Amino acid sequence: MDERGTTVRARTLAGAGAASDAAPVAPARITDVARLAEVSTATVSRVLAHPERVAPGTRARVEEAVARLGWVPNPAARTLRSQKTRMVLVVLPDLENVFFSRILRGIEETLAAAGYGMIIADLGPASPRAGALAAFARRQVDGVILLNGRRLGPEAEDMPTIALCETIPGAAIPQIAIDNRAAARRVVAHLVGLGHRRIAHLAGPEGNVLEIERAAGYEDGLRDAGLAPDPALVWPGDYTLEAGVAAASRLLPGPGSAPERPTAVFASNDTMAIGLVGALQEAGLAVPDDVSVAGFDDIEFAAMYRPALTTVRQPRRDLGRVAAEAMLARLAGREASAEGPLATELVVRASTGPARR
Amino acid sequence: MDERGTTVRARTLAGAGAASDAAPVAPARITDVARLAEVSTATVSRVLAHPERVAPGTRARVEEAVARLGWVPNPAARTLRSQKTRMVLVVLPDLENVFFSRILRGIEETLAAAGYGMIIADLGPASPRAGALAAFARRQVDGVILLNGRRLGPEAEDMPTIALCETIPGAAIPQIAIDNRAAARRVVAHLVGLGHRRIAHLAGPEGNVLEIERAAGYEDGLRDAGLAPDPALVWPGDYTLEAGVAAASRLLPGPGSAPERPTAVFASNDTMAIGLVGALQEAGLAVPDDVSVAGFDDIEFAAMYRPALTTVRQPRRDLGRVAAEAMLARLAGREASAEGPLATELVVRASTGPARR
DNA sequence: CGAGGTCGTGTAATCGATTACATCGATCTT
DNA sequence: AAGATCGATGTAATCGATTACACGACCTCG
CATH class of the missing domain: 3.40.50.2300 (Response regulator)
Structure with a gap:
């Protein structure tokens, strides 16, 4: 009969108090509940799974017994069977x-x-x-x-x-x-509204679904404003801080900088945006006075950062x-009700400002 | 015999390929393994739990059967029994x-x-x-x-x-x-080494264990340098960004500012330190030129922040x-070998600098 | 040569629930 | 009033492993 066998298990029937005198009390089992309620284990189980199939009086007795013993079905047993x-x-x-x-x-x-x-x-x-x-x-x-x-x-x-x-x-x-695409489009619209005409896109990893959509939204936004997408203004990135830092060089004078430098950058996430802003500040450029930078995600840091980051808040x-x-x-076997994409919110903070004259 | 009963279960004995033709294949059970290896389930189980008690030949047969079927013991069954x-x-x-x-x-x-x-x-x-x-x-x-x-x-x-x-x-x-206390002490020693004499402490929540230790270390550090702890330089906080922002007012001229303003602040965590630095910069004070600020924890943001934060790295x-x-x-029943506290590292970055003359 | 071991393996009880099916009394049907 | 139907409940098989105990083969030693 193995370790535990038929020996009586340590158990306190105390409804309330008595939680203090410890001594490892074995949890109640369904048979304990059944005995106390004077029904079979099948009925106890039914009270949980199909209460309507049990007579109200019986159900009440079982529920009381469950409460008294603080019984919770053993998940392993339940899983094994069901x-x-x-x-x-x-x-x-x-x-x-x-x-x-x-x-x-x-x-x-x-x-x-x-x-x-x-x-x-x-x-x-x-x-x-x-x-x-x-x-x-x-x-x-x-x-x-x-x-x-x-x-x-x-x-x-x-x-x-x-x-x-x-x-x-x-x-x-x-x-x-x-809707990543629509959100990105709105970011660009915001920048356009501030007077920016040359707007760069700091991209996420190639092939990434989010990036594909955000890049499409970026182009939508440009087109909305009658601007032509310029491949030279789409910079590779990979969502890391370092990618943002690296991108800064394209905005600074010197080799590798974009021919006609953009006045605003839409980064595909906040982390890159922050890396970019930090590196720009280090190099002596002011954000947003010299360059506006917008991110995506609204991570906690976005609000904490100086300048606080303009970004897209996801719900x-x-x-x-x-x-x-x-x-x-x-x-539960139901078909999931197909809702559309969830709404996002453009959060305008201090990292974007009017385009420089 | 319930839902599944004794019907033969869908199963592919394929060792390798065949993963493609889907159709929900029920996972192998111990009895499947036992049958294939021509032993009892007890022996199969023993091969896992006490391999040394099984004859090498038998063991090999069982192991091969396990591999062939890709059998993994059902965790629910195992939990229930053991x-x-x-x-x-x-x-x-x-x-x-x-x-x-x-x-x-x-x-x-x-x-x-x-x-x-x-x-x-x-x-x-x-x-x-x-x-x-x-x-x-x-x-x-x-x-x-x-x-x-x-x-x-x-x-x-x-x-x-x-x-x-x-x-x-x-x-x-x-x-x-x-060792929170020793680490805090080291931060203070670092600040003292930079020439600071009036060093404030932006505290964590009252009663918090970490705070109690860090506060003690802060006082140790002051005493090491022959400085007297000044209650007016211990500012309440609660580990939140807002607490850091609020503390900034004590460093600015005007009502509520400390009588003799400190030149350095040791914050009990990085989040408060960042809040403080941000608010100071907003108010026109330079970090570390006007005030040095050190944090604790070395969260990811500490390195990203501008100025990058001097802090304590926890392993x-x-x-x-x-x-x-x-x-x-x-x-496993063994007594845990009692190691002492783990070592920390003081990470000096840009938010702390020489005290102003 | 027989008592007592050791070693390897099988038999079957057990963990704690769920649920198909059986049972039984009460109510409805014609 | 006999039979059908229904609702409430109990009996017992079952999920898939672990492991105490039993058993048989072989070995050792006095």
Whole structure:
């Protein structure tokens, strides 16, 4: 009879007090509840899963017993039997990127309210761990929310999956995101409104979905103003601070600088924008007096930075919430109601100003 | 016989290829492995848990079968039977605080190498969710690493617990941290070395363990230099950006300013230091020419900021690693080897400079 | 040569829930 | 009034592993 066997388990039936006298008390089991309520375990289980199928009187007795014992179904047993884990995996490209934390909160809140837990996996864009993670996911979670723009691998191919922010073109799964293109277009419109005519774009990594959309929006914005896109004004970048720093040289006099220097730059994210601004200041240029710089994302630092950064605020908590809701719908067998992209907000701060005469 | 019953399960015995023709393939079970290796399930299980008790030939057969089928033990079944989840819970006060992300990585790497998973819970300093979390922890994890300086509650009282960074005075659990006091002392010594004599301290929240230590180190540093601590130079704060901004007024001429204004400030964290520097610059004071400012933590932003911040670097990844190792030791029944506090590094950047003559 | 070991393996109980099916009394149908 | 139907509940199989104990083969030693 193994370790525990039929010996009586340490247990305090105390409804309230008694939490103090410790001594490892084994958690209540369904049989304890059944005995106390004088019903079978099947009935106890039914009270949770299908309350309407249990007579009101019986249900009340069971509920009282559950409360008295503080019983919570053993998740391992439940998972084993029902093949449902009540957990969702969230895959990030980089946990250190502050952009994600608030999204995570939105997801977590929503899932928790539905009785689901969240497991976070921090996976680089092309980590070798992806395979192991897929295998893990198969057993440990009911669904996957991807924030890294990459499917997890064949092992997890057939499980409920949702792409968030970094959409996955062509994948037949719900995709939740903002309208990057429209937002970028608005940034450019803002700059144009300030009188800028030569506006550069500091790009994200080539091929990145977000970058493709933001670049398209940038061109839209130029066209709206009757300006011709100029390839010399689209500068390569990769979302890192260093890329921003490097781009500064193009604005300074000397070799490598753009022939006709732009008066404003739209950077594809805040981190690059900050790198750029810092390097410009170091070199003696004033922002926004000499050059205006706008970013994208509205990370916490954007407001803290001097000059405070003009940028696009993403509804991060809502993005998380909506993705989680889509996942819950999917898990409940409902079709996820297809909402359009979420609204963004242009936040005008101190890093953009009137074009220099 | 329920849903699945005795029907033959969809399964491909393919060792390699064949991953393409999808159709939800049920994962292999221990009985599948046993059948293929022509042994009992007990033997299969033993190959994993106690390989030395299995004859080499048999072991090889089993291992080959495991590999062929790609079998991974069902975690729910394993947990149910063994009462071990192979998961560790990490409790944070605030996931949005960038300070934690690298620590998390250190923890995760170390745990993963030992076959453990990590679950993150984002809990405010005094969240009502703590109770629910404790109940969750009881069933879902084998141990808890606390980064928020608070025990989880009676439910989780008797499980392996480790405090990290924010220690919990008096708790009889392993505590991993840096020597905040010594580090603060070194910051002050650095400022003294630059010629500063009036050095203020922008404090953290009252009662916070970290603040208590850092404040003590600040006084140590002053005493080392033969300077008398002056209560008027210890300014209240709470680790937020706003607290830093607010503190700036004390350095500016006008009402509320310190009588004899300090030439340097040691802030208890980087966020406050940045708030302070930003507000000072806004008000026309130069950093470090007029005032030197040092922070603590070396968050990513510290290096990005202009002027780049002088601060104390914590070995974040190592903190995570060491805590995880202590947890693994505890879970394996070994006593955690009591190391002392981890070493920090003073990072001198541009926000501190010689005292003004 | 037989008692007592050791070694390798199998049998079956067990972890704690869920749920198909059986059962049983009460109500409805014609 | 006999049979059908329905609602409430119990019985027991089941999920997939772990592991105490049993067993048989072989070895050792007095």
